[in-house]
Amino acid sequence: MWCCCGPSDLSPIQFLVLLLLNRKPAHGYELYKQITGEFGEKWKLNPGGIYKTLAKLVEKGYIEEERIEDGKTIYNPTACGRKALLRCVEWSEDWIKFTKSCCPPS
Numbered sequence: 001m002w003c004c005c006g007p008s009d010l011s012p013i014q015f016l017v018l019l020l021l022n023r024k025p026a027h028g029y030e031l032y033k034q035i036t037g038e039f040g041e042k043w044k045l046n047p048g049g050i051y052k053t054l055a056k057l058v059e060k061g062y063i064e065e066e067r068i069e070d071g072k073t074i075y076n077p078t079a080c081g082r083k084a085l086l087r088c089v090e091w092s093e094d095w096i097k098f099t100k101s102c103c104p105p106s
Contacts, residue, residue, distance in 0.1 A: 009060065010088060013045075013053050018062060018077060018085050025066070025076040028054055057081065 010018065020026065020034055032050045035043060054075055057063040062081030066074045077085065 010062075010084060011053075013049065014057055014062075015085070015088055017050070017053050018057060018081055021063060021075055021077050022082060022085055025074050027072045027074050031075075 016035065017031055020031055026034070028050045029047065031054075032045065032047045035045055035050075039045075054063065057075075058065060060081075061078060062084055063075045063077050066076060068074055
């Protein structure tokens with residue numbers, strides 16, 4: 001799949017969720033609130049989409065679930081997930097440098 005991470009098995013929403021979890025472990029609704037708070041109408045997202053994304057990332061081994069005392073499930077990136085995220089970030093940096101070199105000076 002081709003996405004903001006170049007040739008990767010991460011979709012754009014998976015990349016974003018993994019990026020946010022790398023900053024701070026969170027539960028699904030917390031991630032939904034962060035994304036809608038940051039992007040608002042620019043990114044149409046429903047809460048169910050977050051949970052499907054989390055399930056996919058667990059299936060891929062990029063995040064793990066942790067049940068906490070209040071019954072919520074917190075998600076944490078795994079070493080494999082952090083490695084995938086780092087590859088995407090490095091690719092993105094190279095892509096940004098390339099696109100800037102192609103743009104006319106302002």
